[in-house]
Amino acid sequence: MSKAPLASKLITLAEAAGRVPDGCRLALGGFAVYQKPMAFVRELIRQGRRDLTIIGSAHSFDVDMLAGAGCLKKVETSYVGLEKHGLARNYRRAVEGGRLKVVDYPEMACWDRFRANQDGFDFWPAKFLGGNDVVTYNDEIKEFPCPITGRRLHAFPAANPDVVVIHAIAADEQGNIVTPARRLLPQSGDVLMARSCEHVIVTAEKIVAKSFIKRHARFVELPSYRISAVVEVPWGAHPTPTLGRYLADDTHLDAYVAASASNGTFAAYLDDWVRQPADHFAYLDKLGAAQLSRLTDLGSLA
Template structure:
């Protein structure tokens, strides 16, 4: 039996798996548990012509839109929820710079389910009379061979690469998530099952023995994972359930900056383009502000933090 190989790498190495023009899926849900450190590295790497395929998106898509990384978006929603509109995204769409394909929220999830089941489409029965069908030429009608009723074939999501941020993983790609499943965690699982090119960024890198102690929390197995990155606070400013709180102050500054293209350009330069990596980004934000976001002590919510590999930011950032 061959020895397993570590999949632990730097964020830059992980992002190299994403090519210009790829279809990418970004985990989390709305403004919760987004793989933002990876989004930052996509911007630093000047990736172009990406298409984000998702369900409910927010600052991840808005930031990529403001940085000029996107060609298309296929989702049900892009916005900042209680913080308001996604101004960069809105400007880019209105200017015709981004092609938008709208799917209802539930059907957006079903598109990932189609990939997980090895299907090219997901059958839907309730789109009749909707402009979703009229305006989306990718949705095809067909007759149910059992009932003879009209059904609608919604194309699978087909992400080339996907990325999620999780509380903990081992170096081989076994992922531990929270035992309490809310929408962000469920979306992560759905995305993970829709691709074999999954990038995992993790708050903690733990020993495989720790994973084995609670196998019921390892709902994303190693064989689906291409790369693992140690990225503490890698979802900032979005929260991680049971680990980090949302950074409301950052969101408010982000909304203010994104209201004006030039102000956002300065914001992007200062926090991302002129910072070398995640550690430098966090230093720019301020460790006191970041530290205040810690929600619970280590070891709660199913995450055992013993056996951590590397220091505060890990040896690979």
């Protein structure tokens, strides 16, 4: 008896962003300035999302853009900055102005919080925080004695995301996600984050056939049953890079940083690059094929 085909999980970017309600605890994939789901971030801004809590490890243009657009209430992370491009000035203004609450965690603790969810725990233990002021200012971290040794330990609460959004190199329409075997922290972190939540949205550079997935099954660490929805979004991490596909668009990032100098100039940037383009494909048209072709970085899944 033949099995019925699995239902397609392919939806539009607008529909995917519509699954993130105001007040959501949202985890955004990628790491620092690498492979961030920026097309999804821009769509959240177009839809006027508000009061989001962002959970993660190291953030950059994703959180800075959302902060500049007034979408955020709280950030739980280890870092928000633009690396070689400097400070995340929208984020900094929002924090200094009291419009955005920040809860600091050490970088490794940020990953451990997702490990707790992945393994079904309410917290993750740590033994490296003695004398650390993170404990002084983060009352969500709880001290407790080790039941085996009696040693003082600290418990990080699980991340508990309502929705996780990652950007992948490829997927099929049922939601089997391709992750390159040769990869870096952003891709490995995405796998961990996606395993920590029941509601995972994936934007993918390309939707591939089921036959491709069967031939390259060793690259599927996130099978379809773990994924809620998948969206085909070429250049979906732009202006950040995607491993094996394209480089960072430093020209655009420099323009972004210049625009973030003040609330007024950044509002003009949002109008020009986020709100006026009707959708992601209009955004790509505005960038232009010549600019995108300069960023192409052909890679291999092997």
